[in-house]
Amino acid sequence: MPAPAPSFRDPAGCCCSFNGCVLRFVTANAISEFEQFLQTNCARQFIARKQFVSTRRLNENEIAALRESPKLQPVFHAQPGGAVFEHERIPFPGYPHEWPPEMLWAAGRLTLELAQAALADGFGLKDATPRNVLFRGSEPVFIDALSFERRNPGDPIWKPHAQFVRTFLLPLLANRRWGLPLAEIFTTHRDGLEPEDVYRFCGPLEKFKPRMLSLVSIPTWLSRKTSPDDQKIYQPHLLANTEKARFILESLFKRLERTLDSLKPVAQKKSVWSDYMATHSYDDPAFAAKEKFVSEALREFKPARVLDAGANTGHFSALAAQVGAEVVAVDLDAACAGAIWRRAREQKLDILPLVVNLAHPSPALGWRNAECPSFLDRATGAFDGVLMLALIHHLLVTERIPLEEILRLAYEVTNSLLVIEFVEPKDEMFRRLTRGREELHATLDTTMFEQACTPYFEIVRSLALPGTQRRMYCLKRKGDGN
Numbered sequence: 103m104p105a106p107a108p109s110f111r112d113p114a115g116c117c118c119s120f121n122g123c124v125l126r127f128v129t130a131n132a133i134s135e136f137e138q139f140l141q142t143n144c145a146r147q148f149i150a151r152k153q154f155v156s157t158r159r160l161n162e163n164e165i166a167a168l169r170e171s172p173k174l175q176p177v178f179h180a181q182p183g184g185a186v187f188e189h190e191r192i193p194f195p196g197y198p199h200e201w202p203p204e205m206l207w208a209a210g211r212l213t214l215e216l217a218q219a220a221l222a223d224g225f226g227l228k229d230a231t232p233r234n235v236l237f238r239g240s241e242p243v244f245i246d247a248l249s250f251e252r253r254n255p256g257d258p259i260w261k262p263h264a265q266f267v268r269t270f271l272l273p274l275l276a277n278r279r280w281g282l283p284l285a286e287i288f289t290t291h292r293d294g295l296e297p298e299d300v301y302r303f304c305g306p307l308e309k310f311k312p313r314m315l316s317l318v319s320i321p322t323w324l325s326r327k328t329s330p331d332d333q334k335i336y337q338p339h340l341l342a343n344t345e346k347a348r349f350i351l352e353s354l355f356k357r358l359e360r361t362l363d364s365l366k367p368v369a370q371k372k373s374v375w376s377d378y379m380a381t382h383s384y385d386d387p388a389f390a391a392k393e394k395f396v397s398e399a400l401r402e403f404k405p406a407r408v409l410d411a412g413a414n415t416g417h418f419s420a421l422a423a424q425v426g427a428e429v430v431a432v433d434l435d436a437a438c439a440g441a442i443w444r445r446a447r448e449q450k451l452d453i454l455p456l457v458v459n460l461a462h463p464s465p466a467l468g469w470r471n472a473e474c475p476s477f478l479d480r481a482t483g484a485f486d487g488v489l490m491l492a493l494i495h496h497l498l499v500t501e502r503i504p505l506e507e508i509l510r511l512a513y514e515v516t517n518s519l520l521v522i523e524f525v526e527p528k529d530e531m532f533r534r535l536t537r538g539r540e541e542l543h544a545t546l547d548t549t550m551f552e553q554a555c556t557p558y559f560e561i562v563r564s565l566a567l568p569g570t571q572r573r574m575y576c577l578k579r580k581g582d583g584n
Contacts, residue, residue: 112249114129114248116180120168120171125168126157126247127177127178127186128184129181129184130182132248135252136247139247139250140157143219144216144225145250147219148216148244152241153212153215153242154216155243155245155247157187157188158187159185159186159187160185160186160188165186192236192237193238193407193428194454194480194484195236196236197288197467197474198284199288199464199474200458200464200477201457202284202436202443203277203278203367203436203440204367204444205242206270206273207365208242208443209242210266211242211359212235212242213227213266216244217230217260218355221253221348225252226257226260229246230263230266231262231269232269234246234249237454238454239453240447240453240455255344255348256340256347257341258347258350258351259339260354260355263354267294267297269294271361271365272297272300272317274362275300275365278365278368283436284436284457285457289467297321297322297325298322298325300318301322313361316361384567384570387569388569391567391574395521395565396489396491397421398576399576400427400487403486405486405519406426406427407430407484408422408428408429408430408485408486408488408489409430409432409481409484409489410429410432410489411460411488411489412432412491413439413489414433414438415442415445416438416453419451419453420446420451423451427486429451430453432456432458432460433458434458434460435457442455458477460493461500461503463477464476483517486516486518487516488512488515488520489521490521490523491521492525495529498543498546505550509554512558513558513579518579519576519577520559520576521575521576523574524548526547526571526572527540527543529571555575557580558579558580559580560579560580561576563576
């Protein structure tokens with residue numbers, strides 16, 4: 103996985119990946135405050151709960167070794183006299199534009215919990231964006247340790263309030279009310295949605311509903327009456343009574359919690375694919391044979407990291423997690439990814455669900471396309487095993503991806519195991535997808551499939567699923583490919 107470029111938006115320091123380590127460079131004038139926060143009850147408790155990234159300061163010998171690297175010279179030059187810290191590495195980074203709404207909600211909850219806990223230690227959260235959070239499996243982890251600063255005890259204002267609304271509440275509201283995908287929001291609006299953006303979606307009566315009124319309509323109306331050049335709105339308003347200032351902040355956090363909880367995604371939300379496991383075309387013997395085949399491959403190869411591509415609601419992701427694998431489960435359907443997240447959380451399974459369409463994977467985003475690497479950059483060589491079950495015919499037919507390209511992608515992503523389900527053109531679902539264009543795939547059969555595998559994989563074994571036009575393959579990656 104290529105190292106992302108150093109972050110640069112925080113004047114107190116930057117973060118970058120180097121030789122498998124996540125390094126935080128902190129400027130000289132920010133070191134003391136940073137280390138003071140790391141010693142607070144808030145930081146210690148959330149680190150112990152694995153909800154805050156663990157951090158240690160590098161010693162002079164370790165820093166001297168880093169200075170020898172030409173790649174880090176620009177970072178050291180930009181941070182003279184500072185300190186270097188190492189954060190734990192989150193196994194696989196997934197970004198807000200790849201999350202189902204359930205994960206955005208969970209990241210929002212963690213952000214508010216941290217903001218409230220830090221308040222008791224005299225610190226404030228200076229920004230509130232979902233980009234401060236990654237997920238370890240299904241659990242959110244706050245990674246931007248530099249986001250905390252000493253607060254003035256008399257300040258009753260939470261400066262990131264508007265940012266929290268833009269990046270958490272309004273995207274959840276737009277997704278819940280109009281089905282606006284989070285990918286569309288966060289790939290085009292780095293800092294979320296403005297109230298004016300959502301206001302344009304509202305009908306005349308909807309603008310006066312309580313939640314719309316407070317989050318959307320009133321802010322939109324007020325913005326029309328306020329000049330952007332009026333500096334008074336940015337002046338601090340400190341209170342002599344520090345207890346009153348804290349009470350105002352605590353009341354704000356409680357209101358935000360209630361609003362966030364009112365936008366929690368509904369568990370029973372359905373989609374085209376979310377009922378697939380209950381309505382698939384396999385009979386019980388065929389599905390049992392498929393499940394047994396996958397389980398045996400997982401036990402034999404013991405992959406530590408598994409990508410379940412086209413995971414649906416995560417039945418086979420759970421099988422992989424139950425034998426000890428860290429699983430990344432991707433599906434193009436946000437409802438399916440949300441169902442996986444709920445199951446992983448309830449059953450404490452190490453599964454990270456992401457909304458990703460392999461035919462149109464997440465691109466690199468941010469300044470110079472370097473802040474968020476593309477999904478394929480993160481996935482290449484990152485997994486010991488890949489599951490591609492009930493997926494290949496969708497890529498072949500719906501997306502018109504050549505078979506060799508599908509196998510080449512699998513070869514690049516896995517380091518060892520590929521379990522793939524081959525679907526004959528005579529299969530009912532295959533025929534439904536072709537919509538009368540069966541001649542386009544007339545030459546596709548198991549012989550052709552196995553020949554296409556030859557440059558990339560060794561066939562360990564295969565199994566025809568009884569009563570179907572499908573065959574399971576357990577493939578081992580060859581050392582060299584084309």
